[in-house]
Amino acid sequence: MPKIAEIDDTPNPNAVKFTLHEPLSWGIAHSYESAEQAVNDPLATALFALDHVTNVFYTDRWLTVTQDGAADWPALVRQIAVPLRAAPAAAAQSAQRVTAARLAVHDMSEQEQVRFARINDLLDQHIRPALQADGGDLHVLGLAGDTLSIHYQGACGTCPSSIGGTLASIENLLRSIEPELAVEAV
Structure with a gap:
């Protein structure tokens, strides 16, 4: 409770x-x-x-x-x-289950997995804490070529600044490691 x-x-x-x-x-x-x-x-x-x-x-x-x-x-x-x-508080879950849920990567080559992990690490360090502080988050839907698809969650899902300034900030940050990367909110 x-x-x-x-x-x-x-x-x-x-x-x-x-x-x-x-x-x-x-x-x-x-x-x-x-x-x-x-x-x-x-x-x-x-x-x-x-x-x-x-x-x-x-x-x-x-x-x-x-x-x-x-x-x-x-x-x-x-x-x-x-x-x-x-609501019940979270029941104890094994670390293995949580890790598997966080690291689920579908049908990617080893090189793509490394690239995907690098992008997620940057999002974890610089973007997600700010979104979470405001009651939202983002979920990475996929990476196809040079396009990263994200989906805003929680308060960010319908917030007007998510589509404009926040999206541009995410793209600018990620371009610091991959200059050709585009980010789209789905």
Whole structure:
């Protein structure tokens, strides 16, 4: 039963970030853009049952909920707190399972895997901490030639600055190691 440590606004006016005392997961992000996607996740299902909820994103010790802009935040925050407090804290998971989930790379040559790991390391060091501080994250969908496809999660998914300035910053940073690399948000 995670206890809420803090509730913070994010740069996205339609998203709020809940910081928790206990983890909901061990390093595995859960991102849902609809109730249908969340069908096998009891916490996300309970949150989507609330009026106006359009996105649920959580990992470890925080959760971000995005609404459609029509809800009163103070009232919605009180409603969100009920299933969040009722959710079980993360069960112990083996390090092997977490590592496998983080390092899943599909059908890449050894050289592509090294390149992909280098890009992810740079994102982990310079981009993800800032996105996570604002209640979001990004997931790398793939690397095809000189194009990196990413998907914003949580508060970043519908934030106007994600598509403009943040995307350009990510691309500029990655071009410091690969000058021809383009980044697209999907």
